[in-house]
Ligand SMILES: [Zn+2]
Ligand SMILES: [Zn+2]
């Protein structure tokens with residue numbers, strides 16, 4: 603399974619859209635891997651996870667072949683993952699060579715109801731399917747299982763187990779928070795080959811608990827290893843970083859590498 607991450611920032615990007623804090627200014631000066639757009643992922647070029655407001659950036663600068671995706675899977679209805687207005691540009695009035703396929707879109711109830719409302723006002727080339735937690739569904743040839751994140755109690759927020767036909771399983775955990783017991787119980791006995799986990803708060807210990815920080819990312823990894831779901835040499839990538847965490851890419855690497863966790867950057871690609 604090939605996984606590519608197109609954006610690796612939290613909601614406002616890094617540098618933040620309107621921010622001039624030290625961390626944002628440093629990112630502007632250093633450039634490269636310190637420039638982070640809003641988060642999304644792609645499995646084997648066909649299964650797209652989330653549609654952030656920077657998707658056009660990902661097409662322009664990171665080789666996202668958006669016309670080739672076969673299905674779109676949403677984690678939750680926050681703006682940085684669900685730039686709903688952008689989806690209309692797949693309609694024939696905006697595309698010179700119209701796409702012939704209707705794109706299957708899957709997600710939690712809040713995402714699908716919003717898209718249903720928009721489609722009622724203006725037909726869109728999507729089929730919409732609401733996913734239920736814990737229930738495995740086949741999407742674009744993958745077995746996809748939504749699990750409940752601990753992220754925003756006003757919405758249904760999913761993380762996903764995504765398994766390919768060879769039996770390799772990815773845990774896509776963004777946005778996440780520290781899981782409730784129900785989710786940990788569900789994960790017992792699962793075998794996970796790779797993990798993409800948000801690390802929004804970076805080194806901050808006193809930040810918003812609906813997101814992870816370095817210590818909770820380490821705890822999540824340890825817990826999955828202890829319960830036999832994940833191997834110590836398994837591939838794990840931290841992503842969805844916020845400028846409030848204020849570390850450079852290199853500083854994140856210094857802290858995460860010793861734990862066999864890779865620091866994501868926009869355009870990072872890896873195999874499990
Ligand atoms: Zn987010
Ligand atoms: Zn900033």
Ligand SMILES: [Zn+2]
Pocket residue numbers: 678680753777
């Ligand atoms: Zn979120």
